[in-house]
Amino acid sequence: MHRWSELFIPTLREAPADAEVASHKLLVRAGYIRQLAAGIYSYLFLGQRSFNKVVAIVRQEMDKIGQEFLLPALHPRDIWEASGRWAVMGDNLFRLKDRKGADLCLGMTEEEVMTEIARKELRSYKQLPQIWYQIAPKFRDEPRPRSGLLRVREFLMKDSYSFDLDAAGLDVSYKKHYDAYCRIFDRCGLKYVVIEAYSGAMGGSESHEFAVYSAAGEDQVVSCEHCHYAANLEKATSKLEPVEDLPPAGDGKPLRVHTPGLKTIEEVARYLGVSPRNKIKTLAYVSEEKDAKSGRATSRPIVVLLRGDHQLNEAKFASALGGAPARPMQEEEIQQLFRSPAGFLGPVGVVWASSLQDGDRPVLLVDHALEGRRNLISGANQPDYHLKNITPGRDFQATGYADLRSVTAGEACPKCGCALAINQAVEVGHIFKLGYKYSESMGARVLDRNGREVVPIMGSYGIGIERILTAAVEQSHDEHGFWLPPQIAPFAILVTPTNTSEERLLHTAREVSERLEAAGFDVLLDDRDERPGVKFKDADLVGIPFRVTVGKKVTEGMLEVVHRSTRENKDVTIAAIGEYFEALRLAH
């Protein structure tokens, strides 16, 4: 049994000035964590104890589907070169040199190391499938660490990797992870949602994210209240209401109209008496790529067309470009391509690339919402003029059509048509079907049944351990403190004698603590010589879900059990205290 009087639990009456988010303030106040530097935290006794419980749950569930490894955090440069990510990861990768001047980095994920093992060791289809996982620190030099433990530079991650012979095998490994993740987050007491997600820098096809709704979260989750549709904003789509096209003006061919000084969509639409929905929004970007062999940087104009009232989604844009980074065009570049200043740009009069491979011409990507539309209005590539009667496919030829716009709240669900909502959430887990990206680039091969060499297909799967705790605090707190689910709380029960100088109270509290502990509960005895008010305030703060108050009623053989979440207060006899918690445990 742990006695508070002997422990280091530095609770704070006030939140540190640099904390903004509830979980950050409370975890510091409760003595769980202390900050060492931006995005770098020490976990103190209560924090580490809670982490250990989370880790134990994760490990138990992962052991049902995979095998635990422990990989190094220090990686040699060459494996990251092999995967191509030494260059791709840029400043996010912590890099360092050893005494001989050799380049090393700190692992931000471990696809490279796992694939390296697979490459060297896996020889036959008979060895597949494999699921390998670890629970180990990861390092990312985040551009901006944030919100306490929500976005940090060193964190504990459960990362796992699956190797299968074919896509059907990957489906099975993926499903195993999906189910294991559900069990993990259920056991951790989180109220989470599973959403369709964007694969991002990881590459790959299918991807799901496990998210916990919280205003502190950085994820935008689009969800339907009616059906179960839920997706990351970077991935979400919606059904659009049909838009009535304008009737052709004049002879129906592109018609120049004078729009003096009117640059924005809104201004032009109002001036011409039409809706922004009948306008084309023209956005100009440049993608810059370094040729891997020559090292020469090549840049290429990328122009995006959207419906006038729509917003470009950067993630969708990036994936339409195959992940190549793009930056907004500068004024001179715009002049060069369109021969017109920004504000009057349009697709007509430029010869666009017929495909992304058609490298000499500028690329024109058009959002699906413009497909099949007629008689739209765009800039005329001439100062103070716009064009009417623009019909895609007739007046200009796009390089390609893609889903490029961001969904907005209130649009119709793509599955059932009901209104979509957008909410903030914390991403606690993410699963990816990676495909062949790493196994191919790093040269992993096995022989199949027919003795032919095949490349194994991979999946990769992550859980942020800190984020489980953070999300749990975010979802269950008030101005006095927080309460964790007993499974992940540092202690399940706090026994509080109101006055330790009264021998009888202290004695009873000890005895009750011992009995509860013998019954298998994690018990903390607050035997500090403090006034009851101080102990109650601390009890409310530190995340322990149940409190047993040992006070005056002891003379009548009674204790009080306080449920932190509801603040319910129940009298229980000393004799029955064990059964009381036993019954609660059964209820869980």
Added chain:
RNA sequence: CGGGGAGUGGCUCAGCCUGGUAGAGCACCUGGUUCGGGACCAGGGGGUCGGAGGUUCAAAUCCUCUCUCCCCGACCA
């Protein structure tokens, strides 16, 4: 990296504008009283005012540079 804010005992902050003695509350130590929602009395310890340079008889305060942290944007577990 762009934009905004902040660095003063352990914590939260005042003092800075208008240069001259470093302050409050909480926390801490000793003694006493007190004991069901952050007690009271008495005494006490603790601060290179983020760092460097400059102006001045004199700098927490004015000037220059710099470091760190937080918040808003582009990234992710």
